[in-house]
Amino acid sequence: MGGHGFIGRRLIAHLTDDGDQCEVPSRRAGPSRLDWGHVIYAAGVTADFRTRPYDTVRSHVTDLMQVLDGGDFKSFLYLSTTRVYRGAADTTEGQPLMVRSDDADQLYNLSKLMGESICLSINNPRVRVARVSNVYSAEFSSPNFLDTLVDDAVSKKRVVLRTDLRSTKDYVHVDDVVRLLAAIARSGRHRIYNVASGENVSNDALVERIRQVSGCTVEVVPAAPLVTFPVISIQRIRQEFSVRPASILGELPRLVAAYRRSLGAAA
Numbered sequence: 001m002g003g004h005g006f007i008g009r010r011l012i013a014h015l016t017d018d019g020d021q022c023e024v025p026s027r028r029a030g031p032s033r034l035d036w037g038h039v040i041y042a043a044g045v046t047a048d049f050r051t052r053p054y055d056t057v058r059s060h061v062t063d064l065m066q067v068l069d070g071g072d073f074k075s076f077l078y079l080s081t082t083r084v085y086r087g088a089a090d091t092t093e094g095q096p097l098m099v100r101s102d103d104a105d106q107l108y109n110l111s112k113l114m115g116e117s118i119c120l121s122i123n124n125p126r127v128r129v130a131r132v133s134n135v136y137s138a139e140f141s142s143p144n145f146l147d148t149l150v151d152d153a154v155s156k157k158r159v160v161l162r163t164d165l166r167s168t169k170d171y172v173h174v175d176d177v178v179r180l181l182a183a184i185a186r187s188g189r190h191r192i193y194n195v196a197s198g199e200n201v202s203n204d205a206l207v208e209r210i211r212q213v214s215g216c217t218v219e220v221v222p223a224a225p226l227v228t229f230p231v232i233s234i235q236r237i238r239q240e241f242s243v244r245p246a247s248i249l250g251e252l253p254r255l256v257a258a259y260r261r262s263l264g265a266a267a
Contacts, residue, residue, distance in 0.1 A: 001025065001067060002043030007079070007135060007177060011040065014178040036073040038185045044079065047144065049108045060111040065118060068127075075126040077185045078119045080112045082133045082170065082196055082232050091233045093131070093192040120191055128188050130181060133196035133232055136248065137174040138258035146171065146248075149207065150259050153216040160219045164226040165204040171248040172197045183241050190236060197245040198234035209252045 002008045003024030012022045041064060045056040068076065085091045086109065087098045099113065100106055116129045136146045152159050172195065180195050207218045237243050 001039065001041045001063075002079075005042055005044075006137075006139075007132070007174065007181075008040075008042040010137065010174050011042065011178045011181060014175075015182060018182070039067070039073045039076045040181060040185055041067060041076070041078045044112075046108075049111075050104065053107055056107060057111045057114075060115045061118070064115050068118065068122065073126075075128065075185050075188075076119065076124075077181065077188075078115055078127075078129050079181075080116050080129050080131045081109070082131045082194060082229075084109045084113055084131065085230055085232065088230055091194065091230050093190065093194055093233070093236055116192075125191065127191070128184060129192045130184055130195050131192065132177060133170040133172045133194075135174050135177050136171050136251075136255070138255055139174075146206075146255075149210060150214075150255055153210045153214040154256060154259050155263065157214070157216045158219070159207055159210065159216050160221065161203055161207065162221050162224055163203060164224045165202065165207075165220060167203045167225075167227040168200040169227075169229050170196045170198070170200055170232050173246040173248075173251060176243065176245045180237060180241060180243060189240060193236055194232050194234055195237065196232035196234055197247065198232055198238075199245075199247060200229065200231050201248055205249060206252075209249050210256065213253045213256045 003012050003022070008024070012024065015022050043063065044059050045052055049056040064078065082091070084097050084099075086106075088095065097113070099110055101110065119127050119129055134144070134146075136144070149159055176197075177195055180193070184193050184195075210216065211218055234243075234245070
């Protein structure tokens with residue numbers, strides 16, 4: 001579900017390369033078979049959730065309920081977000097979380113947590129949740145923060161930050177994400193997994209690395225807010241799947257080079 005989205009497309013390509021047969025139904029139609037096999041629910045509203053609150057809740061909760069209620073499956077994996085850890089003292093899966101219903105920016109988190117709650121209330125260990133961090137790739141097909149930085153650095157030679165240089169977050173490569181999602185769906189031993197790099201990177205370190213490989217200038221808007229997230233625990237995926245996620249700072253030279261190639265191909 002959500003197979004035409006950023007993560008969904010890459011996940012289908014990964015599974016197909018592994019020899020799996022994939023079906024991409026519409027969100028409300030549900031898969032066409034009674035026995036659905038492994039279901040991965042990657043549908044959702046992301047960057048524009050503030051302007052689409054009803055669509056956000058519908059996608060993360062209402063449509064999810066219809067799929068869960070619709071048939072048999074070998075496993076069901078719901079894609080949530082590590083944003084739910086905002087303000088948390090402990091990011092280990094299963095720890096208590098802090099949310100505020102009077103904060104409009106938390107509608108995304110609340111709807112994802114409602115989806116998680118529905119999944120985890122089902123007495124079936126094969127129904128699981130993956131809390132996914134900020135995903136990046138060399139596709140540059142989405143208007144996310146990192147894509148915008150690389151685009152501006154290469155095409156405009158100028159990066160303008162709207163958050164403080166000390167702001168930090170976790171970035172995880174889409175290749176690591178799809179490998180982990182497939183493994184969790186097939187054989188996960190737990191019901192909640194963090195899918196992240198486990199390393200927070202500051203805006204300062206990020207743009208300095210981009211500046212080194214692109215030669216761009218860097219500016220920060222006046223009174224840019226400081227936005228920080230806690231470091232995400234990845235002990236569970238390390239122990240169970242022996243993963244070593246890629247570092248965004250190490251990947252940036254390749255991302256910039258890939259973007260330059262894409263510009264040349266488009267020309």
